[in-house]
Amino acid sequence: QVQLLESGGGLVQAGGSLNVSCAASGRALNGYDMAWFRQAPGKEREFVGIIRWSTGDTYETEDARGRFTISRDKNTGYLQMNSLKLEDTAVYYCAVGVSGRYYDIRAAYYGSWGQGTQVTVSS
Numbered sequence: 079q080v081q082l083l084e085s086g087g088g089l090v091q092a093g094g095s096l097n098v099s100c101a102a103s104g105r106a107l108n109g110y111d112m113a114w115f116r117q118a119p120g121k122e123r124e125f126v127g128i129i130r131w132s133t134g135d136t137y138e139t140e141d142a143r144g145r146f147t148i149s150r151d152k153n154t155g156y157l158q159m160n161s162l163k164l165e166d167t168a169v170y171y172c173a174v175g176v177s178g179r180y181y182d183i184r185a186a187y188y189g190s191w192g193q194g195t196q197v198t199v200s201s
Contacts, residue, residue, distance in 0.1 A: 092163060109177055114148060128183070146160070166199050
């Protein structure tokens with residue numbers, strides 16, 4: 079079982095930047111994908127992006143693409159968020175699952191989750 083510990087996030091003005099880290103322990107992540115999700119109050123948890131640990135290949139939603147960058151180093155994943163908008167306000171989660179042929183964007187697929195970190199964008 080992989081344990082995930084998130085850090086970062088916080089409060090920023092619109093247009094600013096924040097970084098969220100997700101440190102994994104318990105096993106190496108080769109053969110796994112690390113996905114990022116977010117959940118705003120009263121809304122469903124939604125997929126933001128993903129990184130395939132073995133290759134470093136990433137995929138982001140259309141909304142995130144160009145603003146959010148996903149990366150990894152050793153056993154830590156990173157979500158760098160730039161040009162933040164008010165609507166990016168949410169609790170952000172990292173999650174890990176076994177790599178499949180395709181990226182899985184369903185929250186239900188992932189068995190290991192970080193504790194979540196709040197990102198608040200103010201006007």
